[in-house]
Amino acid sequence: MKTGICKLCGNQRDLIGKSHIIPNFMYTDILDDQHRMLLQPLKEDRQSARYLQTGFFEKNMLCEHCDNVIIGTLERYAAGVLYGNPIKDKPIVKKAMSSDGMRFLTLEKIDYTKLKLFVLSVLWRAHISKNKFVSKIDIAANEEEIRDKLLSGNAGSEDDFMISLLAIKDRQEGMVRLLPDPEVKKLGAGSFATFFIGGIVYFIDLKPKSDFEMFRHFPLQQTGQTRIPILSGEMVNAFLTAFGLPAKVADYFTNRKDL
Numbered sequence: 001m002k003t004g005i006c007k008l009c010g011n012q013r014d015l016i017g018k019s020h021i022i023p024n025f026m027y028t029d030i031l032d033d034q035h036r037m038l039l040q041p042l043k044e045d046r047q048s049a050r051y052l053q054t055g056f057f058e059k060n061m062l063c064e065h066c067d068n069v070i071i072g073t074l075e076r077y078a079a080g081v082l083y084g085n086p087i088k089d090k091p092i093v094k095k096a097m098s099s100d101g102m103r104f105l106t107l108e109k110i111d112y113t114k115l116k117l118f119v120l121s122v123l124w125r126a127h128i129s130k131n132k133f134v135s136k137i138d139i140a141a142n143e144e145e146i147r148d149k150l151l152s153g154n155a156g157s158e159d160d161f162m163i164s165l166l167a168i169k170d171r172q173e174g175m176v177r178l179l180p181d182p183e184v185k186k187l188g189a190g191s192f193a194t195f196f197i198g199g200i201v202y203f204i205d206l207k208p209k210s211d212f213e214m215f216r217h218f219p220l221q222q223t224g225q226t227r228i229p230i231l232s233g234e235m236v237n238a239f240l241t242a243f244g245l246p247a248k249v250a251d252y253f254t255n256r257k258d259l
């Protein structure tokens with residue numbers, strides 16, 4: 001084991017050889033039968049999708065306590081809430097539909113602190129990591145504040161780094177099995193970060209705040225509630241294209257065209 005400064009707690013410690021940047025449970029669903037996952041680069045039509053056989057790791061980033069206890073606790077909770085792993089205290093999940101036919105999942109009794117800090121921890125790890133896949137995640141202006149939240153276990157109020165989630169279904173009602181590279185998008189006076197992992201899109205508002213509508217309509221609330229819109233059909237094609245994915249990829253998931 002190598003000794004060095006842990007990026008999270010800042011202490012001189014033995015460092016973990018391999019820390020996950022994006023936890024395995026977030027994308028095991030999008031591995032193909034050879035356990036590879038489809039990576040789809042954004043806005044680069046000529047560069048075709050490729051497969052990656054190993055996960056996303058960073059060497060010598062965290063000490064054992066920060067990796068296994070601080071981040072590990074958040075990961076175990078998120079795996080239960082979002083990916084169906086067994087946990088105590090599951091949230092209450094209901095399906096709902098608005099008058100204009102939009103489908104939602106409504107979640108109640110979420111542990112706001114744990115879920116929010118989990119999402120922030122993925123953002124923070126992506127920022128720290130030198131892995132090329134997360135090279136578009138640069139949140140230097142917000143890094144210290146997010147690191148402080150992770151260390152103190154205080155997620156702050158809901159309008160402090162607002163979180164929204166979105167679910168995207170393909171033409172067969174499965175999750176859209178894509179993993180585009182995460183990025184920071186500018187909107188209005190500020191910006192927000194997006195992670196699109198296996199059909200769930202995570203939006204994190206940064207500082208200065210963006211004008212992105214999702215945060216106003218579908219915030220993760222301190223009361224432990226949130227609404228997750230479910231996109232399907234033609235909406236998916238429009239969303240994927242607007243998100244920056246090549247048209248042929250959007251068509252593949254919505255119009256039965258081959259990649």
Ligand SMILES: [Zn+2]
Binds near residue numbers: 007013064065
């Ligand atoms: Zn540490």
